[in-house]
Amino acid sequence: MELFLYLDYLIVNKLNIPDDSIIVHLKQYLNDMCLIQFFSIDLLYFFLSLHNL
Known part of the structure; x- marks a missing residue:
């Protein structure tokens, strides 16, 4: 749940990040949280x- 809240925050606010680098x-x-193995790029x-x- 925390992950999706973070993703939502990051995407909605974009934190001044260009779209192509999101x-x-x-x-x-995900790597930092050791969760990358549970997610696919799709x-x-x-x-x-x-x-x-």
């Missing part, structure tokens, strides 16, 4: 598509 930041966060793109990025 995926890089998400992957880094899932990340799907999540981003929900926000029309």
Whole structure:
């Protein structure tokens, strides 16, 4: 749950991150949280598509 709240915050606010680098930041966060093995890049793109990025 915390992960999705973070993703939502990151994407909605973008934290002054260019759209094309959001995926890089998400992957880094997932790596830092040791969660990257539970996510595929397709899932990340799907999540981003929900926000029309």
